Amino acid sequence: MYSDTFQLKDDNSYNVTTSIFRDDECVQWNQTLVPYVEPGQFSLDNKTLSDGLDIYTVRVTATDYNQFAMMYAVIKFENIVYFQTKLNGRTKKLNSELKQRFSEFSKSLGLTDDNIIFFEPIEECI
Known part of the structure; x- marks a missing residue:
């Protein structure tokens, strides 16, 4: 399990x-995510991109602004394109409906049950 903490800046990044x-x-x-082409879409700023990482674009696909955000990312690393879905919550435990x-x-999006992982909450570092 890991945590992401998002801090909104004045420039909407x-x-x-x-x-x-x-x-x-x-x-x-x-990392710094900056607004990209459409509302709810962000990419890593040029300072954050690392060697081999050419594209990192994130789109918020659903959110209630209070409990969760579902996100979809497209990542191009060393000329291979990956995609990832993420469910971010404001708490460590999310309800079964969500x-x-x-x-x-x-x-x-074509993922199977084998591709979907829900981490067990831990106390360390999170």
Whole structure:
């Protein structure tokens, strides 16, 4: 399990701090998401892109602004294009109805049950 903390900036971009518990330590990194082509779509700013990472675009596909945001990302790394769906919540535990909705959304994009993972909440670093 990991956490993303989004901090809205005056220019409508977001500072995103990711924290993950890995190898018995808390690892954090920062990124900046800037508004992209359409409302609800963001990309990494040029300073955040790393070697081999050519594209990182995120679209918020559904949110209630209080409990959750479903997101879809397109990532081009070393000339291979990946996509990812994410369900971000304001709490560590999300209700089963929301998880089902996320599963249905992910499956509509061609993912299978084997591709959909819900992490168990942990206390470390999150």
